[in-house]
Amino acid sequence: MRLLLISDAHGNPYALKAVLEAERYDEVLFLGDAVDYGPRPAEVIDMLRSAGARMVMGNHDNAVAFGVDCMCGEATHWVSVFFRANYTVKLVSPEQVAHLRSLPERVTLDLGPMGRALAVHGSPSSPLYGYLYPWLDDESLRKALRRSVRLSAGPEGGDLAYDVYVVGHTHYQFARRVYGRLLVNPGSVGQPRDGDPRASYAVIDTERESVELRRVKYDAERVVKEIEALGVPEPYLGALKVMFLEGVTPRRPQESRAVRSKDERLITFEGMKHETLNERSKAAAYKEVLGWLGSR
Numbered sequence: 346m347r348l349l350l351i352s353d354a355h356g357n358p359y360a361l362k363a364v365l366e367a368e369r370y371d372e373v374l375f376l377g378d379a380v381d382y383g384p385r386p387a388e389v390i391d392m393l394r395s396a397g398a399r400m401v402m403g404n405h406d407n408a409v410a411f412g413v414d415c416m417c418g419e420a421t422h423w424v425s426v427f428f429r430a431n432y433t434v435k436l437v438s439p440e441q442v443a444h445l446r447s448l449p450e451r452v453t454l455d456l457g458p459m460g461r462a463l464a465v466h467g468s469p470s471s472p473l474y475g476y477l478y479p480w481l482d483d484e485s486l487r488k489a490l491r492r493s494v495r496l497s498a499g500p501e502g503g504d505l506a507y508d509v510y511v512v513g514h515t516h517y518q519f520a521r522r523v524y525g526r527l528l529v530n531p532g533s534v535g536q537p538r539d540g541d542p543r544a545s546y547a548v549i550d551t552e553r554e555s556v557e558l559r560r561v562k563y564d565a566e567r568v569v570k571e572i573e574a575l576g577v578p579e580p581y582l583g584a585l586k587v588m589f590l591e592g593v594t595p596r597r598p599q600e601s602r603a604v605r606s607k608d609e610r611l612i613t614f615e616g617m618k619h620e621t622l623n624e625r626s627k628a629a630a631y632k633e634v635l636g637w638l639g640s641r
């Protein structure tokens with residue numbers, strides 16, 4: 346079986362379509378966040394359902410479904426809150442919102458010779474909000490991969506209940522072993538943040554017992570033009586351009602003389618920078634990890 350792993354489409358059907366048309370697969374597993382940031386969340390939801398994808402709930406899906414905060418990182422939270430309140434919730438139907446409400450936080454799979462797999466958006470210990478980055482050490486990852494209900498902790502990762510863990514949420518693509526378990530993040534299909542704006546995904550081949558990390562180019566300019574057509578104002582428009590066209594996380598601009606409202610509709614800003622030093626450091630560490638994986 347070839348299992349297509351896709352995550353974090355974020356209202357971008359053009360990237361999603363490019364992957365579905367380019368790849369050969371038997372089943373599709375979507376790891377959450379169909380909505381927010383992008384101009385066509387309804388189309389993304391419908392495309393995933395038409396593809397017969399098994400889906401888990403992401404933090405942005407949860408925010409739209411239940412009218413709660415996305416609890417995402419500070420660097421993008423301000424964009425998410427504004428875009429969701431002013432655009433996303435108006436672009437999805439009540440039936441699509443009901444579908445998002447129905448999504449599970451966890452999905453288990455039988456991968457045959459590769460063993461049992463657990464799929465979540467964030468991490469097993471925090472399915473909606475946990476971040477598993479490629480630069481984290483094995484012990485940090487082991488703790489995040491543990492389910493809180495499992496108390497049989499062991500020194501060599503013996504408390505890990507599954508053979509394969511599949512996650513999304515970070516928008517960073519990677520595959521690595523953690524105490525003998527396979528951990529895979531296909532990256533973001535609709536909005537990568539690792540410096541490569543191409544649509545990111547992965548394929549697990551159970552017959553070959555392998556995982557392939559892949560990218561495909563799509564028309565990101567079309568996404569930006571549709572966001573512009575929605576009338577998204579600055580500085581949100583500038584931030585979204587950075588996210589879709591450059592594949593990096595925007596830095597929140599310095600606030601100028603303005604009064605902040607709870608839904609962020611009244612904020613004005615001066616000057617925008619794309620990345621913080623901390624994010625550049627993370628990107629450098631990520632490239633080192635990729636280099637190490639490539640030498641294996």
